[in-house]
Each structure stands twice: as structure tokens, then as C-alpha cells.
Amino acid sequence: GAGVSQTPSNKVTEKGKYVELRCDPISGHTALYWYRQSLGQGPEFLIYFQGTGAADDSGLPNDRFFAVRPEGSVSTLKIQRTERGDSAVYLCASSLLAASTDTQYFGPGTRLTVL
Amino acid sequence: AQSVAQPEDQVNVAEGNPLTVKCTYSVSGNPYLFWYVQYPNRGLQFLLKYITGDNLVKGSYGFEAEFNKSQTSFHLKKPSALVSDSALYFCAVRDRNTDKLIFGTGTRLQVFP
Numbered sequence: 001g002a003g004v005s006q007t008p009s010n011k012v013t014e015k016g017k018y019v020e021l022r023c024d025p026i027s028g029h030t031a032l033y034w035y036r037q038s039l040g041q042g043p044e045f046l047i048y049f050q051g052t053g054a055a056d057d058s059g060l061p062n063d064r065f066f067a068v069r070p071e072g073s074v075s076t077l078k079i080q081r082t083e084r085g086d087s088a089v090y091l092c093a094s095s096l097l098a099a100s101t102d103t104q105y106f107g108p109g110t111r112l113t114v115l
Numbered sequence: 116a117q118s119v120a121q122p123e124d125q126v127n128v129a130e131g132n133p134l135t136v137k138c139t140y141s142v143s144g145n146p147y148l149f150w151y152v153q154y155p156n157r158g159l160q161f162l163l164k165y166i167t168g169d170n171l172v173k174g175s176y177g178f179e180a181e182f183n184k185s186q187t188s189f190h191l192k193k194p195s196a197l198v199s200d201s202a203l204y205f206c207a208v209r210d211r212n213t214d215k216l217i218f219g220t221g222t223r224l225q226v227f228p
């Protein structure tokens with residue numbers, strides 16, 4: 001079946017601009033996660049949704065970052081007033097449930113470059 | 116606080132030889148441990164996980180990992196390496212109180228023909 005998909009695959013923007021990154025999880029998966037991977041590092045947690053609500057947003061670095069999942073499926077990560085330090089690969093993952101034993105399946109990521 | 120350490124930035128092995136990629140962890144309760152592989156310009160692919168039970172876990176592509184509670188380790192192994200195994204490998208940990216994965220910094224595996 002179809003895996004997690006993310007669009008766009010690459011996004012280049014200028015400092016100060018607004019960007020939206022989209023994630024389409026595996027059908028039927030109730031939990032959705034956003035991670036950020038900087039060069040040479042492992043992914044770092046940003047936010048987690050259970051259904052439509054953000055159950056844990058403790059990883060969002062500041063209030064320029066926001067994410068929604070209005071219908072409990074597709075999610076959008078929104079970054080306002082982008083900064084060069086926001087450049088990274090943004091990864092989305094989904095799991096069937098939110099149990100800590102569940103496997104998270106990752107999408108291919110969106111590479112964000114802020115000039 | 117939870118953490119994962121992957122002490123080797125890179126592991127080099129000849130094709131056909133056994134490989135080991137090391138991982139140690141720190142959690143307050145019982146750990147749930149995962150291995151993922153990342154090929155260039157692609158997302159993370161799940162290899163295997165340890166939740167409970169047998170300490171030797173078998174996963175995709177012939178990989179296995181051994182959970183060692185006393186040494187707080189979860190090393191990834193394969194009896195015979197392939198050139199196509201060359202990639203970046205990440206170890207990750209969760210416990211029952213956590214919804215997020217905590218990742219190590221990754222180990223680049225290079226298999227030479």
C-alpha cells in the first residue's frame with residue numbers, strides 16, 4: 001500500500017517568507033509526527049498529533065512554527081518569517097495507534113532551504 | 116532524560132564479512148528500541164524493533180539486533196554484509212511515557228566490494 005507522502009520534496013525560500021509543508025499519512029493511521037533533521041544529525045521531534053489534536057508540541061522551537069491536522073488525516077507544518085537556521089529536512093511519520101510500542105513509518109521528507 | 120548514543124560515525128566492512136553497528140541507550144523505565152536505515156535523499160526505513168521478549172530481534176534485509184539490558188545496548192548486526200547495505204543507520208528509543216522517538220546521531224555504514 002501507499003506509504004507516507006510529503007510535498008514538496010524540495011522548497012527554497014527567502015529569509016522572512018512563509019512556508020507550508022504537507023504530509024499525507026498512511027491511510028488509517030491515527031497518529032502523526034513531525035521531525036526535523038539537520039545536516040549530520042538524527043531526526044529531532046517537533047510535534048505529534050493524535051487524531052485532529054496536537055497531543056504534544058513540546059519540540060516546536062518557537063512560535064514561528066505551527067502545525068495543523070484539521071480532519072485527522074493530512075497535516076500541514078507552517079513556518080512564519082523563515083530564518084536561515086530553519087534550513088533542514090522536515091520528516092513526517094505516522095503510526096497506526098499512538099502506543100509507544102507502535103512503529104512509526106516515515107515519509108521521504110521535505111528539504112527546506114532558506115536563503 | 117532519554118538518550119541514545121551511537122559511538123561510531125562510520126563503520127567500514129568488506130562485503131561478505133559480518134557487520135556490527137553499535138547503539139547504547141538511557142531511559143528511566145523499560146526501553147522500546149528501534150533501528151532505521153536512511154538511503155541518500157530518502158526517508159527513514161524501519162528495520163526492526165525490540166519491545167519485550169527474546170533479546171535477539173530479527174528484521175528486514177537479514178538484519179538482527181541484540182538487546183542487552185545490563186549493558187544498555189542494542190547493537191545492529193548482519194552475518195554477511197552486502198555493498199547495497201551501505202547507508203546511514205539510526206538507533207532510536209522510546210519508553211512507555213513517551214510519544215516521540217529519540218534518535219542517535221547516526222552511523223554511516225560503508226561496505227566495500
